[in-house]
Amino acid sequence: MVMGATGSKLEKALGEQFPEGERYFGLENFGNTCYCNSVLQALYFCVPFREQLLEYYENKKSLVEADENLLTCLADLFSQICSQKKKTGVVSPRRFVQRVKKENELFRSYMHQDAHEFLNFLLNELVDILEKECNNAKSSPDGSLTLAQVANDTNNTLANGVKKEPFVTWVHKSFQGILTNETRCLRCETVTARDETFFDLSLDIEQNSSITSCLKNFSSTETLNAEDKFFCDKCCSLQEAQKRMKIKKPPNILVMHLKRFKYVEQLGRNKKLSYRVVFPLELKLNNTIEDSDIEYSLFSVVVHVGSGPNHGHYVSLVKSHNHWLFFDDENVEMIDESAVQTFFGSAQEYSSNTDHGYILFYESLTSRS
Template sequence: MSHGVVEIFRKGLDTLHISDYHGLVSPGLTCYLNTVLQVLFMTEEFRDQIKRCVPDVRTLDSHLKDFFTELEKKKTRTHRITQILGIDDVYEQRDAAEYFEKVLRLTSPKASRIFKGELNHVTKCYECKNQSDARGFFWILPLSIKEPHQTFKVDSGLEEFFCDEKVDGENKMYCAKCDKKQEAIIMCEMTQPPDVLTLLLKRFHYDYELRRNVKLRCEAEVPLTLQIKDCTYDLYAMVKHSGNLSGGHYTANILSVATKEWYCFDDERVKLKSNLVSGKTPLRSHSAYLLMYMKRRDPENATENGEEVLNSGDEAKETMMEARWNREDETQEDDRKKRTETVKDIIGLPSSQSQIKLSNSKHAVVQYEQNSNKQVSDKKTV
């Protein structure tokens, strides 16, 4: 067989999308949502919790359960999910990180807890040493890219996120004990590491010279493992964004627990990425945007099938954290009702009425997320 014929066969095989997993059929250009749904589906613990969910009209659980069940068998449509999330313009460019949080907020605490961590922001007056604590839960840790023309090292960016910071000058903070604005030290610590640590590379910023938002296209060095709070995390998913703010595209590279292989999820197409990871060498990418790291289990506290066995101390800690999360969910019940307007009622409405009802509730969603994200988006806001 001639070299030319072999080359034709090779190119033909390269165009085939042979995979153990299935793609998503969208009603429009909703790649930002598709990547998020594929990451959640490929997160085995989250998928298992969704499968065991108890029907609740206040959450997305039952709808995700049906969606995941179908996705296990074939290529699946996302039309119902986009409707529930209030995505009325399916051709509008939106943010994957925003919809990652939105989906998690609409799922039950039991299912979403593996993505949930806790931070404590400590503000200490430089003059009187008076200290105040502000604890808050987070889904995503945003990492600032301060040198857009240099390679951004993710591990260094994570270390910088937790570095102490002194505020002075116009940024002085009010001290209740001194009863005036004072210089202060701001410290941030992780008091509850999540099972899945999600990092966001802040590639979008406002350029004051150009007077518009621009994208930072610098290369990112992404380590395969991270060490934080005595926990070891392994990279298992990376959401990538190509293009610009007005016309970009999202894809996701995700590691399968079942096959131990990486796959590229690109809307309807899913392709094996056998050469993505080579040894322990960090990945390098100009388009990495969201990074998901899975906390490594302690083999001494695991059963043969990989399920973690908690000792009495861990059980008490787990119970305490669950009680705190439940209290948080109770205080946010009104917000949840505004966000969902109860999924059951929305789905039962005719199409035109449903869009009106969803658009009205969207303002509550945006306001709630803007308020809740202030703690993590800027460590100065305590």
């Protein structure tokens, strides 16, 4: 596809600083596919994920049974972008979008879709495909090793012997963390802990707050009493208890979804919360995890533009090789790092600025080094 004026403008802006081997391509919009394009850009610039996907694709191409599925379509799209001769331009994700619509009827209509729902669907679908491939490989003596290697079947159990997944795929290795749900009986002091895995955290938000305070609230202690009493196995009865959720094993890529859409009973519909929520460029996980030394760095933000949940637009901000870029479907521009804070939200209830951070992608600095 022919490179537009925005492409050449971007090349001029970066000049000699244009990263070696990197490609900055906009994605064509098919009427209502900005929810998909914004998430795809965030995932493309999630470098560990991109590298594993391209490696998978190279291995897969050499296999005979390369049936088309969502994973092969995504790998094909990423491969298409990174193998472009030009440094900037526009590519069409038509085949991938068609596959999404084929796999999930939710995304078939021309209505406004939710980027977070799409991200959830996509990651879970990729995991399902990889798991099926590994299971098929185990039951087939032919080429089983190649297929098992392709899906990175480590047959591992997770931390402390938790068996949440039969094995850990490379999608899990990038995005999966473990939460511990702790309940302490206030009569006998027995703590019951239940582990669960997550690909992203959905956080309740408040006006004039920050990601740190949202995470603190997420892990705050809640008292279970009156009708909500907890059945304690040791006491063999319902008891008052304290409950809290904390991160037991943080993921390499921490994805956080800000719950900006809230059902308001008086209105009888969902309302968008334009609250100002500060998300820092560097984040430490305090209060939610035992090892608070873990540091994360922001590398992408999916932004919802618009005043309500049923209409609007999605764009994404991406950090690549210390430059910040703004992706709006076909258009790609360079932005200053200070511009990121204009997407925190509004301190006033009614504001002309409707561009608000919706999904945040942080990478662990320890896993990168």
